[in-house]
Amino acid sequence: MIGYQKRRKPTLIGSSECIKEVKRKIEEASSSDMPVLIRGETGVGKEITAKLIHLASGRKRGPFVVVSCPGLLPSLARSELFGHERGAYTGADKRRIGKFEEAEGGTIFLDEIADLNPEVQAMVLRAVEKGEIERLGGKERIKVNVRVIAATNKDIEKLTEDDYFRKDLYYRLIGHVIHIPPLRKRKEDIPELIDHFISLYSLGKPPVISKEVLNELLSYDWPGNVRELEMMIRRICEVHGGRRVGIEELRDMGLWREEGLRVKMPSQFNLKEEVKRLKRKLIMLALSETRGNISKAAEMLGISRQGLSKMMKNLGIKKGGNDVDGGGNVVTI
Template identity: 40%
Template sequence: MSKESILIIDDNELYIDALEAILRDDGYEEIFALTKGHNVLATLENNKIDLILLDISLPDVSGIELYSRIKENKLYSHIPIIFITGHGDVKIAVEAMKLGAFYFLSKPVQPYELQTLIRCALDNSKLQREIASLKVQLQTNQSLIIGKTPAIKKVMTRIAQVAHCDATVFVKGESGTGKSLVAKAIHESSLRSKHPFIAIDCGAIPSSLLESELFGHEKGAFTGAVRKKKGFFLRAHQGTLFLDEITNLPLELQPKLLRVIQEREITPIGSDKEIKVDVRIVTATNDNIEEMVNEGKFRRDLYYRLNVFSIDLPPLHQRREDIPLLAQHFLNKYSPNTKKSFSKEAMQTIINYDWPGNIRELDHAIEHAVIISNSKEIQKQDLPSALQSKTSSPSLNFDSLYTLKEMEKKYLEKVLMHTSYNQTQAAKILGIERKSLWRKLKRFEISIPQNENPNEAK
């Protein structure tokens, strides 16, 4: 039974009753409700409130205005606020989050999502003092999450918000933007940091083996199972399991992952015994997962469970001010004893390039330059040829409007043409594995001319 008290502000009494039922099922006893906003300060004055669920559309005052009133009062500014919004109010709710709201939920609210976010918000509120010191800790733990731009600072703030609770986290961003580093930073900054951090690339393991890798198997469970194997979930017990490229998870395995999230237990292949697991799950993708959900290629219910708390990583070209810092970091990494530096021309070339492969491509480019350079200063000619020949990635013609799917296909074609259809080089620029590029070519029905790169390994 929870001692925390929650205030619901919503003009729909039936919806208040529904929210109260969800909260009482989760052990909350102290629940207050208002149907209008004008009495909120009096309610806060007369009662100890730990969290507010606020409808963004009220009859007497807007949710945004009410939020501002609460946060302007120093006595109540620490109270976390979760907005409840209708479909048409999502843009307003996003603006509220920019002002500092903890999160927002769209109606109809899913019980599990509401309960998880409330626990996360309450934990976050209790640990505000720890978060102040946590930011110092994050600077150490996020040694590769380097930057000073507002975009990357927002990412760091999101990590700090979610680190100390067990909500599932979905990290979204282009290939090479540092999704695995974010997952690692969440783990290292959490109460699970002394326990295992296990990372698995769902796209790198054959689908026929993935179930065994995740859940384990008993000896003799199938041909080749000569010994009992502990899966990734058990190996990550009490720690964090990072499922990268989650969109590559086969449809037939998705219900099993959903069940693990719901029940917190697994059943190894060949066993009839259920094993309890205590694992924090972080997932990531560079695909348009919402599109895949709409196309039936990824289960909607699983996506909702995975996307309780999301972190969006910006591409490198949107945080250009961070490029010199990152470039210097990689230079120190690959030449720790020689103290190399960049010439002005080389640094300007690095800054002006659009980095379609993001941080991973920058990492490889600096490593290449260190290998080529025979002086203490990196010159422009030491950089990869892609940077020397142009200072921006292959351009697209925006005279016509395209869907995201069409745009992705056109960009793939541009990169392939840019590399003379060298798939290994194209994959490196895109920041993906060659196997992933092959799948994309198959998906978009892009053919490679037979007379191009005949000697390249298939």
Template identity: 40%
Template sequence: MSKGTILFVDDDRSGRELSRFNLEKAGYAVDEAQSGEEALRLFNPQKHDLIISDIRMEKMSGIDLLTKIKEATSGVPVIMITAYGTVDAAVEAMKLGAFDFILKPFSSDQLIVSVEKALEHKRLKEENRELRLKLSGGGRELVYTSSKMRQLVETVDKLALSDASVFIRGESGTGKELIARRLHLKSKRAEKPFVVVNCAALPAELLESELFGHVKGSFTGANEDRLGRFRHADGGTIFLDEIGEMPLDLQAKLLRVLQEGVVDIVGSDKPVKVDVRVISATNSDIEQKISEGTFRQDLYYRLNVVDLFVPPLRERREDIIPLMEHFLRVFGDGSGYSFSSAFKELLCSYRWPGNVRELQNLCKRLTALNPGVRCFDVEHLPPSLKGRASSSMQGFLEKLPLPPEGISLVDLERELILKALIFHGWNVSKTAKYLSVPRHVLAYRMEKYGITKEGGV
């Protein structure tokens, strides 16, 4: 098995082939590039663990290549190769983020030692990042076994390599902030601030100052200058939760930040440049807000470069027990726990309207009220949960007759959607909420089944 994949860049063919031979002999996989331009075409941060590049090459120098690599990702170390006459350039490369430089001529041992140091440094950084990812969630780290969450996390890790604005949808309590935090800590901005702003938690008159800052004396009570969250996040990431609740006048100022990279400070006529990645989230129907005129469409398009959806807990029931085991370890004494079959069946049939946050609170309750208990049964659950889990959907399904000749699942879904629409007076938003699906999912299924108000089905 390969010890790592190295991209080796040098316009000297003989030197490149000799180094490749020595690296492969030491157990590394090697991709070759004879120019900086070719290296950029070949480079894949998910494949390559290390780049080794000569400094002096025609057209694109090793310094130029280093600069472009560091703009793309900070996670892949770069070793520069230099001759005695270019030592000053090598020192400059170190300032720009190169891990090390090797002087020509170098031995196989010198090359391998430098490679091992670089990869060990990369491994330690990744371990530190994973640890920070766990600690930053305060016991709310991403725990999952479901395919839906696995696909989401894979997408998040790919997006972390870019600076694109990300728009996260999902019900309250699904873990949108954890997804945003992972995007940050997996990115090249990981060492810079991650700033969280809940746009629904602050009054409109305070939110502007909180986001963009103010100068002393700009309004009553402004007794000193305030930087604002955007300037606190400079170089890092800002997470705007409940973005749909932002007042319209502030939406215009946010649009200017996204378009021009400048912040307009309250009480000042001098805009300030900021370098911030913006991640936003909502649990509301943002398209409905746009149609009602309470959210700017142009801002939505700026925020929604990439759209992510965090599924509710009821759509990933295989995550319920792993999450419960995790939370019980966090809130308990760290020991293992077990559950009766009836306990697990009840939890997995419950709809979890509060999602992961509700499950987390249940685990806090269980450990607080049942010290010393290692095996949980239905009797340990609050009456409200037991009652709600056994009602509603379960009662509906128990009364549903199954015809002996069989049933079409497609026809059943079509009829259910149609009846729900009629029940709610063809209000798509209310129907989507009733069926526990996002509005755009219901709209897609209506189109798929040809359901219209005029024609029914």
């Protein structure tokens, strides 16, 4: 797997052949200064892979600057990446350097680069090709010594064919290409991942994952990849430290999608109880996502705050931050 150990040290966890191949390519890319393109679905660990390349490269003593391209407003992307001069636009009362200058002597990681607009793509091309940038509102061409590592979860070849992504920039970025497989393609790494995250997030005694839960985790396809597994194990550690965790605990914590379970229909099925269980699970999940904020949880669920409070009372969910689950255990919202 790809994840953080304690003290935020980036590492690769896993013994599958595909992860061994990723490690080999990281080592190969680290001995070079060419651009790198990292491919993979959301949640597989593209940023950590980029950080590993940086830390093993000759630029390891330089900065590692992360840019989330989808988070850049089109109107501000140029200023964020390349900086601006004083007076470049209303409110620009002083000169400001951009991310490329911040990364001088190190590495800039352009996460989801396919989301950049064509104008900014052209400027990134100049930075990669000629090692120079131009601040917004400026005329001076500034030399930069920066290695570019980019990542995408999209079919970037299709985007180049459809003229949504510049072909010349694409060909500049593929000095090294690393594909990180989704978790469903390397399920043999899941037990190691679970052990890693338990050691990372357990504050006291670790939870005990039952065999039935492990089998479910191995059979699930993980659309959110390693990030989804990490968040699940983290929540389990917070709520069930030192205790056994079975399927019912996952359901009651709202950590498992019903369609994700491979549990056979019981011979006697109580629809009323199952509806109650589902309501309870969704409310617990909303409260967990909003850190116990009832108003925000109600908005997330599409009901009124009063309606949610009434439903919580009927289902035995306490408002005060602690809640009693179906097995009588106290959990934190």
